Amino acid sequence: MKLPVVYLPDIQANQPEIPLTLTRVGVTDVKKLVEVARRDKRPIVLVSTFDIFVDLPSDRKGANLSRNFEAIDEVLEEMIKAPVFEIEDLCGEVAKRLIHRHEYALNAEVRMKSEYIIKRETPATKIKCQEVVNIFAEARAIRGEELEIRKMVGAEVLGITACPCAQEIMRDKAKKELIALGVEKDVIRKFLSAVPMPTHNQRGRGIISIEVYDSHFVSLERIINIIENSMSSQMFELLKRSDEAAIVELAHKHPKFVEDCVRTMAQKIVMEFPELPDDSIITIKQINEESIHRHNAFAERKSTLGELRQEINSIC
Amino acid sequence: MKLPVVYLPDIQANQPEIPLTLTRVGVTDVKKLVEVARRDKRPIVLVSTFDIFVDLPSDRKGANLSRNFEAIDEVLEEMIKAPVFEIEDLCGEVAKRLIHRHEYALNAEVRMKSEYIIKRETPATKIKCQEVVNIFAEARAIRGEELEIRKMVGAEVLGITACPCAQEIMRDKAKKELIALGVEKDVIRKFLSAVPMPTHNQRGRGIISIEVYDSHFVSLERIINIIENSMSSQMFELLKRSDEAAIVELAHKHPKFVEDCVRTMAQKIVMEFPELPDDSIITIKQINEESIHRHNAFAERKSTLGELRQEINSIC
Amino acid sequence: MKLPVVYLPDIQANQPEIPLTLTRVGVTDVKKLVEVARRDKRPIVLVSTFDIFVDLPSDRKGANLSRNFEAIDEVLEEMIKAPVFEIEDLCGEVAKRLIHRHEYALNAEVRMKSEYIIKRETPATKIKCQEVVNIFAEARAIRGEELEIRKMVGAEVLGITACPCAQEIMRDKAKKELIALGVEKDVIRKFLSAVPMPTHNQRGRGIISIEVYDSHFVSLERIINIIENSMSSQMFELLKRSDEAAIVELAHKHPKFVEDCVRTMAQKIVMEFPELPDDSIITIKQINEESIHRHNAFAERKSTLGELRQEINSIC
Amino acid sequence: MKLPVVYLPDIQANQPEIPLTLTRVGVTDVKKLVEVARRDKRPIVLVSTFDIFVDLPSDRKGANLSRNFEAIDEVLEEMIKAPVFEIEDLCGEVAKRLIHRHEYALNAEVRMKSEYIIKRETPATKIKCQEVVNIFAEARAIRGEELEIRKMVGAEVLGITACPCAQEIMRDKAKKELIALGVEKDVIRKFLSAVPMPTHNQRGRGIISIEVYDSHFVSLERIINIIENSMSSQMFELLKRSDEAAIVELAHKHPKFVEDCVRTMAQKIVMEFPELPDDSIITIKQINEESIHRHNAFAERKSTLGELRQEINSIC
Numbered sequence A, B, C, D: 001m002k003l004p005v006v007y008l009p010d011i012q013a014n015q016p017e018i019p020l021t022l023t024r025v026g027v028t029d030v031k032k033l034v035e036v037a038r039r040d041k042r043p044i045v046l047v048s049t050f051d052i053f054v055d056l057p058s059d060r061k062g063a064n065l066s067r068n069f070e071a072i073d074e075v076l077e078e079m080i081k082a083p084v085f086e087i088e089d090l091c092g093e094v095a096k097r098l099i100h101r102h103e104y105a106l107n108a109e110v111r112m113k114s115e116y117i118i119k120r121e122t123p124a125t126k127i128k129c130q131e132v133v134n135i136f137a138e139a140r141a142i143r144g145e146e147l148e149i150r151k152m153v154g155a156e157v158l159g160i161t162a163c164p165c166a167q168e169i170m171r172d173k174a175k176k177e178l179i180a181l182g183v184e185k186d187v188i189r190k191f192l193s194a195v196p197m198p199t200h201n202q203r204g205r206g207i208i209s210i211e212v213y214d215s216h217f218v219s220l221e222r223i224i225n226i227i228e229n230s231m232s233s234q235m236f237e238l239l240k241r242s243d244e245a246a247i248v249e250l251a252h253k254h255p256k257f258v259e260d261c262v263r264t265m266a267q268k269i270v271m272e273f274p275e276l277p278d279d280s281i282i283t284i285k286q287i288n289e290e291s292i293h294r295h296n297a298f299a300e301r302k303s304t305l306g307e308l309r310q311e312i313n314s315i316c
Helices: A066-081 A087-101 A164-180 A186-195 A219-230 A242-251 A260-273 A305-315 B066-081 B087-101 B164-180 B183-195 B218-227 B242-253 B258-272 B305-315 C066-081 C087-101 C164-180 C186-193 C222-226 C241-251 C260-272 C305-315 D066-081 D088-102 D166-178 D184-192 D219-228 D243-253 D258-272 D305-315
Strands: A022-036 A044-056 A107-121 A128-142 A149-164 A201-213 A281-290 A296-304 B022-036 B044-056 B107-121 B128-142 B150-161 B202-211 B283-289 B296-304 C024-034 C043-054 C107-121 C128-142 C148-162 C201-213 C281-288 C296-304 D022-036 D043-057 D106-120 D126-142 D147-164 D202-212 D282-287 D294-302
Touching: A022 A066, A022 A087, A022 A107, A022 B258, A022 B305, A044 A066, A044 A087, A044 A164, A044 B164, A044 B296, A066 A087, A087 A107, A087 A128, A087 A149, A087 C164, A128 A219, A128 B066, A128 C024, A149 A219, A149 A281, A164 A186, A164 D243, A186 D294, A201 A219, A201 A260, A201 C222, A201 D043, A219 B283, A242 D166, A260 A281, A260 A305, A260 B022, A281 A305, A281 D088, A296 A305, A296 B044, A296 C201, B022 B066, B022 B107, B022 D043, B022 D106, B022 D126, B044 B066, B044 B087, B066 B087, B087 B107, B087 B150, B107 D022, B128 B218, B128 D022, B150 B242, B150 B283, B164 B183, B164 C186, B164 C241, B183 D088, B202 B218, B202 B258, B218 B258, B242 C164, B242 C241, B258 B283, B283 B305, B296 B305, B305 C066, C024 C066, C024 C087, C024 C107, C043 C066, C043 C087, C043 D294, C066 C087, C087 C107, C087 C128, C128 C222, C148 C222, C148 C241, C148 C281, C164 C186, C201 C222, C222 C260, C260 C281, C260 C296, C260 C305, C260 D022, C281 C305, C296 C305, C296 D043, C296 D166, C305 D088, D022 D066, D022 D088, D022 D106, D043 D066, D043 D088, D066 D202, D088 D106, D088 D126, D088 D147, D126 D219, D147 D219, D147 D282, D166 D184, D202 D219, D202 D258, D219 D258, D219 D294, D258 D282, D258 D294, D258 D305, D282 D305, D294 D305
Parallel strands: A201 D202, B202 C201
Antiparallel strands: A022 A044, A022 B296, A044 A107, A107 A128, A128 A149, A149 A201, A201 A281, A281 A296, A296 B022, B022 B044, B044 B107, B107 B128, B128 B150, B150 B202, B202 B283, B283 B296, C024 C043, C024 D294, C043 C107, C107 C128, C128 C148, C148 C201, C201 C281, C281 C296, C296 D022, D022 D043, D043 D106, D106 D126, D126 D147, D147 D202, D202 D282, D282 D294
């Protein structure tokens, strides 16, 4: 039973008492089931959380927030028929529609985040297992002669980090112990290069985001791979005993500070995204949930890809 | 039993393999018991959570993170003897010490947040009750010929917001009903101006932060008061029946969109902080946990105080 | 490259130093992509979080936790080929495999939770929209002559609750106002029965769980429907102005305390699950995120279905 | 300005439409500033979160929830003048008042939780530092000829756990390497008993709660000490390099599964609480935030103190 169409007051279109421009008006924590057909991978279904904003001029009391839902539902509906998007393109498409539907807005902004399941293999026994990573994207549409779209895509992946500092001290201790027991220097050197010494190790959380203009493609798979390979070792949900030993040895042979993880990610980004323009904005973070402290260790690098390239290349 | 002082390798001071500058290196989620003696109020004891960062040059493998703890513990210790700080000054003081302790850093950044208990009185029965607000502060010290300090202080306070749009529709409905029942226009007008009609109402979350140079004082109490008085009504932990009715009536007589709350806060900031300079940075947010939706409504204004003043004054 | 099979010490099988029985040993916060083909609905894909436990006898140092993953992965794998499960049956199936794989365990316990998207229509404009509910299930397998399985399934759904107490006071106020304005008693009565008066209203959170023996089927769809229909009104992600007005009116015509919501759910469970046995365990909760307070209101009923039936039927 | 006392309808006292008994009615997430003067320690000020419930008979529509606040405020007020409570006694006192104020209730239940700062010293450099632990308490008052009170108190403390299984495999590897390098068996034995081999280690979370009748005293300090000393090592907020090395060595010389931590806590409880009666209810949990997995490892023992004593003593 559809209600008869009656006149309803549109309070939002009124003049506000205090005529002030607003930077962002919208809705947050909107959950949607999304199907994305990606360029370099199989399509995926995601439960995603969206934040959707437009700006508001000083002569309008409110934004018509239900239009945000119409814009996103329209895009999600069309995607089922012609699924040709990455998650950041989905955000871009919604941002475009928002600009059209909110005729008073100069900017529209769409953010989404989701959990995403990837398939991996355990290191020694080669058993298949599912791993969860967090992915996120943003897009901003700016009204002008031509509509300009900036978009961002990124991921957060967990891994293991082992501390180089405590390990060096433990290595010194092992060396002194072996010397005191009369073991030859050469044997000690060979032993300590084959068997890593203990240190504290913990869950690390690597985060990369890359922001570009609409026309560029940023592979989310490559971002995830870079984060996975920039800590002391990957982590896995399923590990048989031989896998566990392999992971412990690997992590202890590649001890890394939070700072090292960020620098490694930066270097890999420069190497693996040669096609992206210099004005791409790169944010790299590493958070280690220290096993010896209640607090976390943190490192961050934020700059343009051009600056990163210059610093990295000046090394070689 | 104190261990003998032995030589320990300082891995952090080494050259990193990838010599890249880092924007931020530090610790997050550090909890500390803090005693603050404030300019316009009684001293308070807070359990606070700190994030503490410095930047790192390209020729250093790591920051000595334990120095962050020494800096903060030193300041907290001294405060017990000479307690003369606001929370943003506490952050500023820690940031200063960080610049001294990390001789390689150009910037130091300290953020804190805490729950803070304020005393209020119920609106009708005037019973005393405790209310909890979230407070936060930041400071950034920038090394230069003279050390420059920017600091920020803010609060997040809960209140009630009632929707003007749904209320207007319900008011129309009541009017038509009364007309149909043969009640006179004048009586209807008087009735509807005395008794507010229903609408959806919900928990609102107002947030203000103000950033200034070191030498200025920003009253946190005034910030809290502004937020409390910019929604449809304050909320209270303890309400007897007559208080509850008073609150419901008050909220329904002052219906407000998220946009209205932000604009009201902006106007009050311009009026109540005449002493602050034009280059103060003001961030105002309102988040309504909509009772008719699972998602939240959101509005934000971010600008300099100078811009706010211009827009507000051009109205009058 | 598969590593050669080498002898690896099985520390878990050792005698523990302190030979004490443990109630639960296992893993928590395990995320898995799950496909469930349900009896009364289309199949669904869910990102689910699992907790998986067995008990441990006093003569074993540790449980082989990787077996928990093998059990769950095996079940998830088989489900793709022969998908015949509800979420609680999935938990039951995993619990059964755990009992077989952990030959030393007497009990196995599996819990899962997930977000689940349902389709709804807005009340006035009949637009289709997606709503998110939280669903959860548990199963416990108890080793004996025959393996006994208890299973539980439930949901948490958001809706609107409007307070009857504040509304009654506002109604009294409206009545007095109309009397003072000289309106006739009969007109007042008619007006107040047609137009509801204001009150505080908020997000409510209804929760039902039902625990039964393995052989019984509990419809999750029916549980969700009961919760949706036991508050003052459902909530929707998308509401045009006429929908919003309809929802506000509906909610204000059905004011409900937390207590009322729990009692309504209890009555509906008795009516809509006549086929379930008396020893089914019913837990019903309602949490209201009060718009006039920072805290929540809460009510709960926990009992067997037999007890509920007796209390409800003694009324009629 | 106090409003005139007017008649206000007490909807809560009405007959409900569905006359069903409710197990729990109340408020959750109530924050209060609490001052506790404890038997074995200096007084403390805490920001605490309370949940407060009574049961409700079938002939009452609602509980008068504002009375919960009056009860707690009254107790908190009196405590300032005569501060003689533990946190569980505070809960007990509030539960007693609830039974008096809700004349229709048979049970009252009060739960509180809080962060609590303790002072510790770093292991090597003996620097003082603040550590945060989570503490919690509950009390239930049961109306009868005499009012019966059960109370519970507990804590959650973070520490380090190092895995014995991976370490044993790494030890085997080190042994084989040393044999291959021609080192003598006796030297190898001495070296491996002096220097621990690597393994994965992580943040562990130990939890103990003890429930007794009103007349017994349970030392919260002793509970905290037991948890701290049942993992591979304590953790500290501030660690200089020599402290860090000491902690890493200590943790690796005491590798522990989740199961071991629970059993160690159980044994210590039996030893350190000889004065508590056999019917005390003991819950012990350990959660390890595995560094090699995204999920957590978990172990639990729940039983009476009498049962624990019997199992532990039958060992010796």
